[in-house]
Amino acid sequence: MASKVIHAIYNDDDILLQAVKKVRNEHYHIEEIYTPFHIHGLDKAMGLADTRIAITSFLYGLVGLIFSVVMMNFIMIDDWPQNIGGKPSFSYIENMPAFVPIMFELTVYFAAHLMVITFYLRSKIWPFKKAENPDLRTTDDHFLMVVDIGKHDINELTKFMHNTGIVEINVIDKDEDH
Amino acid sequence: MASHYEAPIRSPLITGDKTYHDITVDVAAPVEGKANKSWWIVFTIALVAFLWGIGCIVYTISTGIGVWGSNKTVNWAWDITNFVWWIGIGHAGTLISAVLLLFRQKWRMGINRSAEAMTIFAVLQAGLFPIIHMGRPWLAYWVVPIPNQFGSLWVNFNSPLVWDVFAISTYLSVSIVFWWTGLLPDLAMIRDRTITPFTKKIYSILSFGWSGRAKDWQRFEEVSLVLAGLATPLVLSVHTIVSYDFATTIVPGWHTTIFPPYFVAGAIFSGFAMVQTLLIIMRKVSNLENYITLQHIEFINIIIMLTGSIVGVAYITELFIAWYSGVEYEQYAFLNRATGPYWWAYWIMMTCNVFSPQLMWFKKLRTSIMFSFFISIAVNVGMWFERFVIIVTSLHRDYLPSSWVMYSPTFVDIGIFTGTLGFFFVLFLLYARTFPVIAQAEVKSILKSSGDKYKKLRAVHGDDVKLYDEVKSEIKHQDIEDTTKEENIRSLISSIGTFDPKTQTQDDLKRISGVDSIMEQKLHQFGIYTFEQVSRITDLEYDLLDSLIGELPGSAKRDDWAGQASKLKNS
Numbered sequence: 148m149a150s151k152v153i154h155a156i157y158n159d160d161d162i163l164l165q166a167v168k169k170v171r172n173e174h175y176h177i178e179e180i181y182t183p184f185h186i187h188g189l190d191k192a193m194g195l196a197d198t199r200i201a202i203t204s205f206l207y208g209l210v211g212l213i214f215s216v217v218m219m220n221f222i223m224i225d226d227w228p229q230n231i232g233g234k235p236s237f238s239y240i241e242n243m244p245a246f247v248p249i250m251f252e253l254t255v256y257f258a259a260h261l262m263v264i265t266f267y268l269r270s271k272i273w274p275f276k277k278a279e280n281p282d283l284r285t286t287d288d289h290f291l292m293v294v295d296i297g298k299h300d301i302n303e304l305t306k307f308m309h310n311t312g313i314v315e316i317n318v319i320d321k322d323e324d325h
Numbered sequence: 326m327a328s329h330y331e332a333p334i335r336s337p338l339i340t341g342d343k344t345y346h347d348i349t350v351d352v353a354a355p356v357e358g359k360a361n362k363s364w365w366i367v368f369t370i371a372l373v374a375f376l377w378g379i380g381c382i383v384y385t386i387s388t389g390i391g392v393w394g395s396n397k398t399v400n401w402a403w404d405i406t407n408f409v410w411w412i413g414i415g416h417a418g419t420l421i422s423a424v425l426l427l428f429r430q431k432w433r434m435g436i437n438r439s440a441e442a443m444t445i446f447a448v449l450q451a452g453l454f455p456i457i458h459m460g461r462p463w464l465a466y467w468v469v470p471i472p473n474q475f476g477s478l479w480v481n482f483n484s485p486l487v488w489d490v491f492a493i494s495t496y497l498s499v500s501i502v503f504w505w506t507g508l509l510p511d512l513a514m515i516r517d518r519t520i521t522p523f524t525k526k527i528y529s530i531l532s533f534g535w536s537g538r539a540k541d542w543q544r545f546e547e548v549s550l551v552l553a554g555l556a557t558p559l560v561l562s563v564h565t566i567v568s569y570d571f572a573t574t575i576v577p578g579w580h581t582t583i584f585p586p587y588f589v590a591g592a593i594f595s596g597f598a599m600v601q602t603l604l605i606i607m608r609k610v611s612n613l614e615n616y617i618t619l620q621h622i623e624f625i626n627i628i629i630m631l632t633g634s635i636v637g638v639a640y641i642t643e644l645f646i647a648w649y650s651g652v653e654y655e656q657y658a659f660l661n662r663a664t665g666p667y668w669w670a671y672w673i674m675m676t677c678n679v680f681s682p683q684l685m686w687f688k689k690l691r692t693s694i695m696f697s698f699f700i701s702i703a704v705n706v707g708m709w710f711e712r713f714v715i716i717v718t719s720l721h722r723d724y725l726p727s728s729w730v731m732y733s734p735t736f737v738d739i740g741i742f743t744g745t746l747g748f749f750f751v752l753f754l755l756y757a758r759t760f761p762v763i764a765q766a767e768v769k770s771i772l773k774s775s776g777d778k779y780k781k782l783r784a785v786h787g788d789d790v791k792l793y794d795e796v797k798s799e800i801k802h803q804d805i806e807d808t809t810k811e812e813n814i815r816s817l818i819s820s821i822g823t824f825d826p827k828t829q830t831q832d833d834l835k836r837i838s839g840v841d842s843i844m845e846q847k848l849h850q851f852g853i854y855t856f857e858q859v860s861r862i863t864d865l866e867y868d869l870l871d872s873l874i875g876e877l878p879g880s881a882k883r884d885d886w887a888g889q890a891s892k893l894k895n896s
Contacts, residue, residue, distance in 0.1 A: 159793040160773075161773075161792060161793045179539065180538070180539040181538060181539075182537055182539065182542065183349075183510070183514065183537060183766060183769060184542075184766040185543075185545065185766070185767075185770055186542070189539055190539055190540070190542075190543040193539055195540060195543060197543075198540075198543050200548060200551070201550075201551050204551045204555075218470070219482060222470060222479045222482060223482050227472075227478055229481070231483050232483070242483075245482065245483045246482060248485075248488040248492065248562065248566055248569075249482060249488060249491055251558075251562060252491040252492050252495045252559075253495075255495055255499065255559050258551075258555055259499045259502065259503075259552055259555050259556075260498065260499070260502060262548060262551060262552075263502050263506060263548060263552070266506070266545075266548045270540070270541045271534070272509065272533040272534055272535055272541070273533050273534070274530050274531075274533055275534075276533055276534030277529070277534050278513060278517075278529065278532070278534045278535065278536050279534070279536040280517075280536040280537055283517040283518075283843065284517075284843075285517075285537055286510065286514040286516070286517045286535075286537060287349045287514060288344070288345035288346040288349060288769075317846075
């Protein structure tokens with residue numbers, strides 16, 4: 148049997164936030180919410196876990212820093228040491244101040260780009276990816292909540308949803324949707 | 326609602342009683358509309374200047390940089406002046422997005438998109454100059470760390486010029502990524518509004534399939550915040566390193582430790598001036614006065630005043646330190662700047678950069694659009710002359726009086742500079758017609774706190790007023806309507822016939838012109854699935870349909886759905 152979901156459409160962010168709280172109080176399962184802009188506190192209200200993307204950025208930054216140190220050490224100290232302006236390149240630590248700009252830039256480069264790539268992959272956004280918002284108005288001024296019907300009674304659930312301030316409600320066969 | 330509270334003393338950042346949908350429409354309008362005549366005129370002029378610049382670059386590269394006005398004493402002139410000028414301009418965008426984001430300045434939302442675009446276009450112009458001033462640009466790859474000639478000698482990582490390569494390429498690439506990530510929800514908005522398949526395809530590709538899930542937004546916010554945190558030191562590092570190009574030499578006038586902060590302040594100063602110039606025009610041309618308000622212009626003016634004052638202090642510090650150091654070469658370099666043969670350049674710089682921003686202390690002046698525009702142009706000019714003064718007047722009289730010369734640019738120098746101006750405006754004009762020039766998703770998120778409609782509501786009804794009250798009553802209203810709605814549907818279906826999924830197959834109603842996928846969904850909700858049913862619609866049913874659909878009354882009849890459907894059902 149194809150599982151069914153409810154697409155409840157709202158036209159205001161405050162109403163949506165209240166609806167999320169009501170729906171979760173009744174222990175219905177919110178599968179997804181599509182919004183045209185970031186709503187402060189929505190992730191908390193939905194019970195989404197905090198994102199760890201900032202931590203990845205820190206780790207990528209460390210990778211960049213290590214990469215730059217290894218690169219500077221190899222190029223300027225090991226492979227071809229030169230005496231530039233009376234400052235011989237014999238030891239990394241003595242010449243390190245001159246490499247700080249490169250170390251900084253590469254740290255930022257790695258931290259920024261790899262984090263954004265991680266974000267794109269985790270959120271499945273890249274060129275030629277097909278958009279998955281079920282209603283075109285969710286990039287304009289409507290907010291769409293997907294509620295899993297599961298084992299609940301469909302009539303009871305729709306009746307309940309009607310009281311959460313919806314402007315439109317649709318019952319969708321999930322398998323058809325994809 | 327309390328979460329939208331903003332101190333009433335703050336003037337609104339979005340004027341004109343806007344709703345979420347109004348923002349969508351206003352931001353999409355320049356993209357969806359047609360270019361007017363003045364756009365084409367300006368675009369043509371910019372394109373001609375750009376092509377002329379390409380010609381001058383080709384001439385330079387094929388002949389050699391002897392075609393420039395640079396000579397054996399002034400061996401670095403307009404090329405590096407223009408480079409630093411453009412790089413400086415390219416500082417405001419990331420500063421607005423990053424620093425103002427970290428400080429939670431809501432007024433950045435109206436202007437950050439265009440400021441970032443301007444940054445990227447300006448850095449592209451800047452990047453041209455180091456490449457062509459190498460003289461042999463086909464060897465430009467020598468600045469990247471590969472062993473020279475693929476042998477064993479590497480680039481010199483002690484040189485600020487190599488640091489520059491790393492700083493600017495990091496800055497450019499991070500700025501592009503920052504800009505584009507912010508663009509995704511807005512490009513998705515345009516994608517979901519487009520009608521023609523071609524534009525739909527284009528914006529689908531550009532928006533990377535952004536769907537706006539709650540988790541995506543959570544990550545989006547975090548990514549923006551971290552990028553802002555990374556970009557803030559980055560933007561400071563870029564101009565610091567550019568200033569090292571001069572400060573690490575022993576040329577009097579360049580050899581100053583104050584250069585890094587002085588250059589950074591100057592860069593922010595010139596960048597904001599360019600943002601001011603562009604936005605004052607754009608808000609008018611693209612009808613965005615409700616989003617880029619007088620308040621925004623005033624804030625930009627205050628930043629121009631502040632950074633202009635820092636620049637002024639730096640100029641005076643330089644003079645003081647030259648005197649205080651007791652080094653006669655240093656002293657002469659500064660005396661020569663102010664009173665030597667290039668005194669006029671120095672005083673243009675002083676007037677435009679130090680004196681003119683001080684006028685912004687007057688509230689009347691900094692809230693005048695014409696005056697702000699005039700000052701922004703003056704600052705752009707002044708900051709170009711600052712670089713000219715630093716570079717040319719420091720070089721033209723060196724340690725050996727027999728090699729003292731004057732410098733004047735050739736038509737090639739001027740041509741390349743005007744070419745980059747042309748290229749910059751070509752890019753910006755194309756951007757203004759194809760991209761959402763306001764970060765509409767972000768503006769929507771501050772609408773309830775900073776929109777004048779909601780601020781007025783709070784002023785009248787108190788801070789705890791429900792900002793969606795009207796909406797809620799509308800829904801109740803609809804609920805009452807629902808009973809009559811059901812009756813209407815019943816009478817509609819009874820006159821045009823029911824659809825039985827067991828015996829009949831449904832038709833693609835979108836083939837009727839005037840029916841899009843949303844309309845089709847609505848018709849399905851009423852129980853209309855076939856052309857047969859649509860073809861039976863008469864005047865009475867049209868009226869019923871109009872009352873059920875509720876939008877664009879009469880359009881179904883005008884498009885003659887019944888007539889179209891009867892043709893389609895027979896084909």
